[in-house]
Amino acid sequence: LPEEKQKVIKILVDEDSYLNQIASPRNMIRFPKAIVYNEEICEELKEKHNWTKDELSAFYHLSGGKEEVLVKLVGIAKKLGLDKTELIRAHIERLFEDFDPDDADHVIFFNKICNELGLRREDLFFDIINDAGNKPNGVLMKLMANPENGDFLEFPKMVMAHKNYFEEEPGLEESLNNVYQDPAVLKDEAGRSELLGIIISWPAKLIQGLLEKYDFQKKGQLDFVRKIIEYYNFADNLSKNGSREDEWTVSEIESAIYNSSDYSEVLKKIEKSLKQVAQKDSTSFIRFGGKEVWKLVFGEQKVEEFLDVLPKKSNEKRNAFTHNDYDRTSQFMSNIFGGYEPTVELDQESFDISIEYVKRFGLSKTKIIFEYYRNIVLHEQKGIDLPEEQVAQGITNVEELEKRLDKIKQLLYSEDTIGELEEYNTFETEILRLMTGKSTHRFDSGRPRMEKIIEDWNSDFSAGEITELPAGYEVIEVSVPRIRLEVNVEKVQADFELLRAEIFEASENPKDITGLKSKAEVRIREKLKELQEILVKKPDNKYIKMQYSNYEKILADVQAAQDLDALLIPLLSVDRRFASKSEIYPVLRQIILKKLFTVNFSPETLENLISGLEGEVTAQGVLNIINIVDNFIKDHVINTQKKNEEGYWTEEAWKQITGAKDNSKLVDVSKLFKSQVDPLRAEVANFSKVETGAPLDVKLIPDRGFVGEMAGYIADVCYTAEYPLLKTYPNVVPYKFVVKDELGDAEFIGSVLMFELEDRNGDKVLLVRGFDVPGEADLDINYLIEKFLDQMQEVAVKRGAKKVIVPGVSGTISNYSMTIAHITKYSREPNKNVTLSEPFAFNGKVGGGYDLTESCYIAREVK
Known part of the structure; x- marks a missing residue:
C-alpha cells in the first residue's frame, strides 16, 4: 500500500486507538468518508489524539482522493485551526491526477482551490508545473482556460505572457499560429477570429459548461460562441448518429469552423452545408438542429415569425428546437417533414407555408393535412395543379379541408358515441388512422387494417351485436397539475x-x-x-x-x-x-x-x-x-x-x-x-415533481362506440389483440381521455377499460384494467388516477357494485411505469385481495401471466 494508506491501516488495527471505539476497522476502510465527514470525530482526534493534517490527509487518500472529500477536509481544517493551504498543497498532485479539463465543473473546482489558497490561477498553475519539473502538457494548459473576468480573451493573454512554457508542446504552436501571436489580434476591434481560435482549441463541452456557469461581460462574444457551439454540436451529433450520406456535411461544417478566420465567411459556408442536409436528410436536420441552425438555414426573421405563432399557453416558443422533453415543435416538424421516406421536402417554400399552417391548425402532427394544405396554397399562389386524388375527394380549398377535418374531430372527441360509420374516402380513413393511433401502433403486426376494422364494426353494429353504454357511466372532468419530473441523475x-x-x-x-x-x-x-x-x-x-x-x-x-x-x-x-x-x-x-x-x-x-x-x-x-x-x-x-x-x-x-x-x-x-x-x-418512486404552468383539463369519456373499440390503439398498448373488443366483451366500458390545446384542438392522451365482474361471494365489482397514459410524465398521473378511482366509487353505487378493484399483475395494470408504481400500492395492503367468481385472463390465457382470477385488490369500497 502507499505510505499514506499504511498509516491509516496501522491506526485502525491499533486496539488502543480512539477509532476502534467508533467502528470496526473493516467498516472504516470501506467507508472512510464517514470519518472525514464527521466533524465531531475529527475534533476529538485532533484534541485528544494529536491528529494533524497528515492523518486527515491519509483518510482523504483512503477515500479515493475525491474532490468533494478534499473540499470537506478544507472546511474541517478551518474549524480545527489547521493550515488549509498546506492541506491542499499536500494533495495538489493527487488532486489533478484524474482531472478532466473538458469538464466545466472540474475547471470551476480548480478555481475554488485557487480561491481557498488565495492564489491567482496562473500562480497555482505554474506551481504545479515547477513542482513536477517539466513543461506543461495540454491538460494543464486547459486548466488556465477559466474565464476570471467574464472574458474569453483572458486565455490567449495568459498564454502569450508565459509562451516559453508552451514552446515544446506538440501541436500547440500550430493551434496558436495566426491567432495569438499578434497582440493586436487581442483587441476587441480586431474582429472575432481570435475568439474562433479559442473555440477551436477548447472542447465544445467545456465551453458550454462555462457558458452555463458564468455571466460574460461581452455580449457579442457570448452570442458568437453560442452559435459556433451549436453548429459544432450539430455536426458532432450528425457524425455520431446521422446516416452515411451526412459525412460530407460533417466535414464541410468542421472545415468551415476550423479553416476560416473570418466570422461571416464561417457562417456562409455552414449555411450552405446546413441547407443541403435539411433537404437531403431532413430527419437528421430536425433531430439535431437547434434554433441557431434553423435560423441560419431559413432566415432569422422567418424562424422568429414561426416561433411567434406557436401555442403560447404551453411555452412552445421557449422549448422549440431545444430537443428537451417539452419540445413539441421538433416532433411536429419530424412528423411533417421527417420519417423514413419523407414525402415533403424541407425547403424554404415549405417552411414558409408551415407558418400559416401552424396559425390555422396548431401543432397538428397529421402529415396528410399538411400535404393537402400545402397543395392548396401552391395551387392558389402559383397555379400548380392539385393531385387528382385530392380533387376527386373534393378538397380543393382550405375551407373544405377544415370542414372535413372538423367533422371527424367532432365525431372522435365528442361525448357522444359513434355508431355505424359512413363510407369514408382515402383522406378521411387516413385521418381516422392517425387520430386513433392506429398508424403508429407498436403492436400493429398481425392486427387488422383500418378498412377491415371499419367494415367489421359497421357489420356488428348494424346486426345489434354492440350493446349500448350502461346507465351510471358519465363524463368525468379533472383539472390535473402539469408537472416536470426530475431525477437524481x-x-x-x-x-x-x-x-x-x-x-x-x-x-x-x-x-x-x-x-x-x-x-x-x-x-x-x-x-x-x-x-x-x-x-x-x-x-x-x-x-x-x-x-x-x-x-x-x-x-x-x-x-x-x-x-x-x-x-x-x-x-x-x-x-x-x-x-x-x-x-x-x-x-x-x-x-x-x-x-x-x-x-x-x-x-x-x-x-x-x-x-x-x-x-x-x-x-x-x-x-x-x-x-x-x-x-x-x-x-x-x-x-x-x-x-x-x-x-x-x-x-x-x-x-x-x-x-x-x-x-x-x-x-x-x-x-x-x-x-x-x-x-x-x-x-x-423518488422522482421529484415540479408544477409547470396552468393545470391540464382532462375529460374522461365513457365510450362503447367506435372510439371505444379503438381504446388500445389510442393508448398504444397490446390488448388490441382482443378483437373485436366491444362485441366480445359486452361487460367492458372503455374511457377515452381527451384534452384541448389553447386553440381548442382536441387530442387523445390515453384510455382505460372498466370491466363489470363478480367476486367469489357473488358481489358485483368494477375492475380497472389498463390505465394507460403514454405521456404520464407530463402531468400528475397519481392525482389523475385517484380522482378517477373516486369517480368509479360513485359509478359502483349506481351500478350496484360493492368494490372498485385493480389488478395485482403489473402488465395488466398499465403499460406505463409510474402508473404501475402508483396502483401497485393497493396490492400491498393486507386483507385487500379479491378472488373473482370465474376465470378472467383478458388478453391472455387462464393460468398465464395475465390471469387475474386470484390477483385483484380493493381500491375503493361502497359503504
Whole structure:
C-alpha cells in the first residue's frame, strides 16, 4: 500500500486507538468518508489524539482522493485551526491526477482551490508545473482556460505572457499560429477570429459548461460562441448518429469552423452545408438542429415569425428546437417533414407555408393535412395543379379541408358515441388512422387494417351485436397539475447510459448481426485460449476437454449464423458465469432488442424512440427504457408463459430459450436486463415533481362506440389483440381521455377499460384494467388516477357494485411505469385481495401471466 494508506491501516488495527471505539476497522476502510465527514470525530482526534493534517490527509487518500472529500477536509481544517493551504498543497498532485479539463465543473473546482489558497490561477498553475519539473502538457494548459473576468480573451493573454512554457508542446504552436501571436489580434476591434481560435482549441463541452456557469461581460462574444457551439454540436451529433450520406456535411461544417478566420465567411459556408442536409436528410436536420441552425438555414426573421405563432399557453416558443422533453415543435416538424421516406421536402417554400399552417391548425402532427394544405396554397399562389386524388375527394380549398377535418374531430372527441360509420374516402380513413393511433401502433403486426376494422364494426353494429353504454357511466372532468419530473441523475446515469448505448446500437440496422457475431467470436476465442492453456498443464482433464469441444462447436455455430435466431441459439449454450463476465451478456441483450425492433417498430416509431432517449439523462428517458424492457421485452419478446404465441422466435430458438431458463448453469434471458433496469425502476418512486404552468383539463369519456373499440390503439398498448373488443366483451366500458390545446384542438392522451365482474361471494365489482397514459410524465398521473378511482366509487353505487378493484399483475395494470408504481400500492395492503367468481385472463390465457382470477385488490369500497 502507499505510505499514506499504511498509516491509516496501522491506526485502525491499533486496539488502543480512539477509532476502534467508533467502528470496526473493516467498516472504516470501506467507508472512510464517514470519518472525514464527521466533524465531531475529527475534533476529538485532533484534541485528544494529536491528529494533524497528515492523518486527515491519509483518510482523504483512503477515500479515493475525491474532490468533494478534499473540499470537506478544507472546511474541517478551518474549524480545527489547521493550515488549509498546506492541506491542499499536500494533495495538489493527487488532486489533478484524474482531472478532466473538458469538464466545466472540474475547471470551476480548480478555481475554488485557487480561491481557498488565495492564489491567482496562473500562480497555482505554474506551481504545479515547477513542482513536477517539466513543461506543461495540454491538460494543464486547459486548466488556465477559466474565464476570471467574464472574458474569453483572458486565455490567449495568459498564454502569450508565459509562451516559453508552451514552446515544446506538440501541436500547440500550430493551434496558436495566426491567432495569438499578434497582440493586436487581442483587441476587441480586431474582429472575432481570435475568439474562433479559442473555440477551436477548447472542447465544445467545456465551453458550454462555462457558458452555463458564468455571466460574460461581452455580449457579442457570448452570442458568437453560442452559435459556433451549436453548429459544432450539430455536426458532432450528425457524425455520431446521422446516416452515411451526412459525412460530407460533417466535414464541410468542421472545415468551415476550423479553416476560416473570418466570422461571416464561417457562417456562409455552414449555411450552405446546413441547407443541403435539411433537404437531403431532413430527419437528421430536425433531430439535431437547434434554433441557431434553423435560423441560419431559413432566415432569422422567418424562424422568429414561426416561433411567434406557436401555442403560447404551453411555452412552445421557449422549448422549440431545444430537443428537451417539452419540445413539441421538433416532433411536429419530424412528423411533417421527417420519417423514413419523407414525402415533403424541407425547403424554404415549405417552411414558409408551415407558418400559416401552424396559425390555422396548431401543432397538428397529421402529415396528410399538411400535404393537402400545402397543395392548396401552391395551387392558389402559383397555379400548380392539385393531385387528382385530392380533387376527386373534393378538397380543393382550405375551407373544405377544415370542414372535413372538423367533422371527424367532432365525431372522435365528442361525448357522444359513434355508431355505424359512413363510407369514408382515402383522406378521411387516413385521418381516422392517425387520430386513433392506429398508424403508429407498436403492436400493429398481425392486427387488422383500418378498412377491415371499419367494415367489421359497421357489420356488428348494424346486426345489434354492440350493446349500448350502461346507465351510471358519465363524463368525468379533472383539472390535473402539469408537472416536470426530475431525477437524481447520479443514481441512474451508469445503468441508463449503458442500456441507451445498446438500444442505439441495436436500432441502427435491426436485422444486421455482423457486429454482434464479431463481438461474440472474440469472446469465445478468448475462452478457447483459456481452456487451451489449462489443457497444456492438465492434458488428461476430461471435463476441460469436454468444455473445449463444446466451445469449438459454439464458435462454429456463431460463425455460421445468418440471422438473430441462429445467433441466439449457440450463445445460450455458453456457461452463465462466463457470459456474465465477458461481453456475451451485452451481445444477448442486443439480440433481444434487435428482435423487438424488427417485429414491433416501424422506422418512424424507432426514430421517435431514439429521439426520446438522446441528450441529457431525464426522468422521461428513464421511463422510456423501463417501458421497453417491462412492457415489450418481458411481456412479449421473451415471455415464456405465452409460449412464443406471438411468433417472435423460430421453434428451435424458443426451445433453447426455455431450456436455458430451466438450467441454472446457462443464461436465463428473462434476467438479462435485471441488473441495469432494477435500479432505474427503484428510482421512479423518488422522482421529484415540479408544477409547470396552468393545470391540464382532462375529460374522461365513457365510450362503447367506435372510439371505444379503438381504446388500445389510442393508448398504444397490446390488448388490441382482443378483437373485436366491444362485441366480445359486452361487460367492458372503455374511457377515452381527451384534452384541448389553447386553440381548442382536441387530442387523445390515453384510455382505460372498466370491466363489470363478480367476486367469489357473488358481489358485483368494477375492475380497472389498463390505465394507460403514454405521456404520464407530463402531468400528475397519481392525482389523475385517484380522482378517477373516486369517480368509479360513485359509478359502483349506481351500478350496484360493492368494490372498485385493480389488478395485482403489473402488465395488466398499465403499460406505463409510474402508473404501475402508483396502483401497485393497493396490492400491498393486507386483507385487500379479491378472488373473482370465474376465470378472467383478458388478453391472455387462464393460468398465464395475465390471469387475474386470484390477483385483484380493493381500491375503493361502497359503504
